[in-house]
Amino acid sequence: MLGLDKGDHVTLTMDEAHPVSLLDTGVQGVIGKPLSRVDGPDKVSGAATYAAEYALDDLAYGVLVGAAIGKGRVVSIDAAAAKAMPGVIDVVTDFDTFIRVSQQGGETEAPTQGVRDIEYFGEIIAIVVAETFEAARDAAERLPVEYERGDGVFAFSMDDARDGDLPTNIVPARTEQGDIDQAMRDAAVSVDVTYTTPSQNSAAMEPHASIATWEGDSLTLYGAYQMPTSDAQQLAESLGIAADKVRIIAHFIGGGFGSKLGIAPESVAAAVAAKRLGRPVKAVMMRQQVFDATVRRSNTSQRMRLAARADGTLIGIGHETTASNLSTEDFFEPAGISTHFLYAGDNRLVSHDLVRLNWLLSGSMRAPGEAVGLLGLECAVDELAMALDIDPIELRRINEPARDPEKDVDFSSRALMPALDTGAKRFGWEQRPVRPGTRREGEWLIGMGVAAAARANMLMETSAKVAIHPDGSVTVSSAMTDIGTGSYTILTQVAAEMLGVPMDRITMELGDTNDVPAAGSGGSWGACSSGSAIYLACEALRGKLARAMDVAEAALTLKDGRAIGDNRSTPIGDLVGDGIEAIGTIKPGEQEELFTQASYGAHFAEVAVNRVTGETRVRRMLGVFAAGRILNEKTARSQCLGGMTFGIGAALTEDLIHDTRTGKLVNRDLAEYHVPVNADVPQLEVVFLPERDIHANPIHAKGIGELGICGAGAAIANAIYNATAIRVRGFPITLDKLIAALPAV
Structure with missing residues (x-):
């Protein structure tokens, strides 16, 4: 539903698909390119001013x-x-x-x-x-x-779990379909295990x-x-x-x-x-x-139940999470958020409960829900594959749903299996040891692991104002922010492509509430929401330029600061008088109810575990991702690299420890809270699959900032099992959890 408000304010509510995008017809040639950050020089020279x-x-x-x-x-x-x-x-x-x-x-x-x-x-x-x-x-x-x-209550205990009515967070606290208990009884092969994750900062x-x-x-x-x-x-x-x-x-x-x-x-x-x-x-x-x-990611205890027929077909999926928070808070870590739609299965239970603790409040941390929830789900799927003696990728193929298994609606786009297949070929999955613990290189045990990545796509109401000045320069302003993700750059690219203006002629003004409101940076919605708002404002300005030039809008070409049409070429500054501007506003609509929207991917990891010391080294990782249109290949890749590094931390090092006598954080600085550093991170490879999602927004892009962490840690954990035949279900997987069970020779 497209409407004009006050002549210069365009609002689009995503009630219908948007099959045609002007970004596909633009001729400036900057969308999708791996361009360096426009704010980079200011940051490295100290000219960028931070809050303090x-x-x-x-x-x-x-x-x-x-x-x-x-x-x-x-x-x-x-x-x-x-x-x-x-x-x-x-x-x-x-x-x-x-x-x-x-x-x-x-x-x-x-x-x-x-x-x-x-x-x-x-x-x-x-x-x-x-x-x-x-x-x-x-x-x-x-x-x-x-x-x-x-x-106070300073120790996490499942005995204190609350089975209450938690309000909807990102997802409902509990959904149930069919009978998971009966499915477990009927299963030819089943998995019933509990995975735990610690608090994180x-x-x-x-x-x-x-x-x-x-x-x-x-x-x-x-x-x-x-x-x-x-x-x-x-x-x-x-x-x-x-x-x-x-x-x-x-x-x-x-x-x-x-x-x-x-x-x-x-x-x-x-x-x-x-x-x-x-x-x-x-x-x-x-x-x-x-x-x-400030805020921590909640610790979790996740009971995973998978019930399957002998051929690997899932008949039941249970994902029951217990997290923690203060007594005054109802936020819960939505660990089961991707379990709702990732795999088929008629009998389903996804639930979330809270234990009330006198610990620092828990809240959203990068990829809230999926980051820890896929540690449980994807490791449990690997366990099921081992029990069935089916390749883990093939097990996922068997359980690939044609439609959302809970909502019974279509997926707006879904490239999970293409990501897995592409990754398997590039990574050399056929070299994976079929029998765990059998590949050795001296005192190192070598293994490979795989995991699916999925992150729900969100669109948030956001506005942006775009102005063309008499000299042909452009200013874009919005309360949107750049938290290091590349917003300044990709939003400049959208405006440049839409208006045919060189990027160095565009000024991007972000992060000021005196400008038009925006949802900001969070939930991987920033680029798509703000980019769509800029798209709409620029679309309105294209119409104004066409009218000023007296040509049909479809016949107008904008390139290098000039308007071209009817065999005429005019600097756009000559068409705007004292200047023109428009505000674009994007709003979520019925498309998010009619279709399940998500970004997908696949993680592959190879690890070496020292059979003497128990230390784990990630030797290489590959992430293959599909997230609609990639607006900037370089900034998108950087986001995925950061997410994969987060996955290394979640799998191997990060553990925020609470003193069970007082609740005090014991390791409360970067010396003792161990995030991955250069020595922990191997060469990471990122591949993007071409994709457009016409149901997501008018620029056909989907969120990618948090997709890179989703499933990354599980691929490492599964690789450790493949290397050692030791299944560790408590994260992080530190050497003390491996060393006692490692082979003596």
């Missing part, structure tokens, strides 16, 4: 103070003692000023701020403000706080940071936030002011991976302190505070 780098006059420095107990109450804070220290301006607690609201997994609400009751170790209870960072840090570390300890390079400054009753916050439009609403709610009184500026963000979807405590603390002091306040979370007081 804005130089405001009369800036004060704030350092947050976290609770030193895991459960209880703050009895008193001796602010006077801190304020007596040199350079200290104030200690702000404001316990009774602001309503306590929750972060809801870092997505929709504002975070805990200014509280007396302590729910987890490290929860922010105050901010110390001083003339220098060093003075604020010194005072914050020595701030006298008196506590009353309470009884996003570990973005840039810590959470905010600079707050007030002008009257209006707040401007320079923040490291992925979704400025909704973040401004959260911040306004937290402060008890109108949303139009809050402006967030987030031009550059040094990674987020979900941890910056919603506002974190430093933003509210900086805003409160700045209002109280009447001067700007900067608050940058120290790395340990990022771990302590």
Whole structure:
């Protein structure tokens, strides 16, 4: 349904397929090309300004103070003692000023701020403000706080699982079809196993940071936030002011991976302190505070049940996940999100329960659900293949559904088997040892593993404004963000292709809530949503240019800054008078209900496991992906490489450890929380399959940012089994879980 609003505002609701895309008819020749990032020079030269780098006059420095107990109450804070220290301006607690609201997994609400009751170790209870960072840090570390300890729940136990009515998160908490118990009884071969995954931290390079400054009753916050439009609403709610009184500026963000979807405590603390002091306040979370007081991916326990006939046909799939969160939160890790549609099977159960813990709140981390859910599902499928003595790829082929097995609707596009087949050929799958533990190279055991990748595709309401100026240059503006994913570049490419303007003539203005609203970067919806909004605005401008040139729009060609039609060629700047502009808005519609939309792929891994030490080395990995139109082959590849590296971490190293006496994080920095480093990551290969999805959006692209992590860790785990014949069901697979069962010779 396409409509014109106010003449210059085009809105498209995806109620119908969009089979024709102008990106296929553009002649500028930049879409899909592996172009380098337009913001790269600014980043490597230091010209790109991140949240903590804005130089405001009369800036004060704030350092947050976290609770030193895991459960209880703050009895008193001796602010006077801190304020007596040199350079200290104030200690702000404001316990009774602001309503306590929750972060809801870092997505929709504002975070805990200014509280007396302590729910987890490290929860922010105050901010110390001083003339220098060093003075604020010194005072914050020595701030006298008196506590009353309470009884908390600090250890994860399945006995405490809640079988309750959890509200819908990304997916319903529970869906059931047929009888999984009966299917298990009827199965010729079945698998009933439990996989566990630990808490994880996003570990973005840039810590959470905010600079707050007030002008009257209006707040401007320079923040490291992925979704400025909704973040401004959260911040306004937290402060008890109108949303139009809050402006967030987030031009550059040094990674987020979900941890910056919603506002974190430093933003509210900086805003409160700045209002109280009447001067700007900067608050940058120290790395340990990022771990302590932002958001974690929940730990999970996943019971996997697969029931199959002797020929490998699945008759039942059960995926029951128990995760954890604070007692005030209903966010759950949706580990079964891909299980709903990945494989056929008449009897199905996908459920999610919560254990309430006094641990840091859990929320969205890159590929929430699939990242850990496919560790369970894809390893269980591998186990079933071994039990059936069927090649793991063939087992997936046998259970490839023609339609969504739960919704009974068509897939908008689905390239899982092409990805598996392409990958098998490129990787040399035929060389995989059929019998696990039989290939050796000296003291190394060698194995191969495979896993499917799937990530639900999402479209979010987003707007963008595009203006053509008299000199023929173009400005695109939106509250969309670039968190290191390449938004500046790919959105410039969309505008360049649509308007036939060289990329260096386009200015991309992102990350400011004073511009038209956008869903921001998250859920892999950024490129498709914002790209579609720009597409629509440019489509309207193409119509204006055609009318100004007095040619039919279908006869208009735009290339290299010129409008060509009816044997005439005119600089587009000559057609716009004082300038023209249009706003495009994309909205999700019936297409997401009529079709199951997802991106697909396949991961292949080869590992070597030392039979003496138990250490695992990933020797090579291949990812084959289909995600609709690839807007930029280089930035897309980089996203997949990053996701595959995430998979290495999930499989082998990442484990956020909680002290079961207090809930305190034990390994709360990048020295002790082990993300993969260069020595852990081999040469990774990424292949894209050509695809268009006419049901997804007018640019025919689908999300890819999180697809690379989905299934990557499972391919490594399956390779470890193939190498050693040892099945480890608790992640990460560290050497201590292997060494006792390794062959002695």
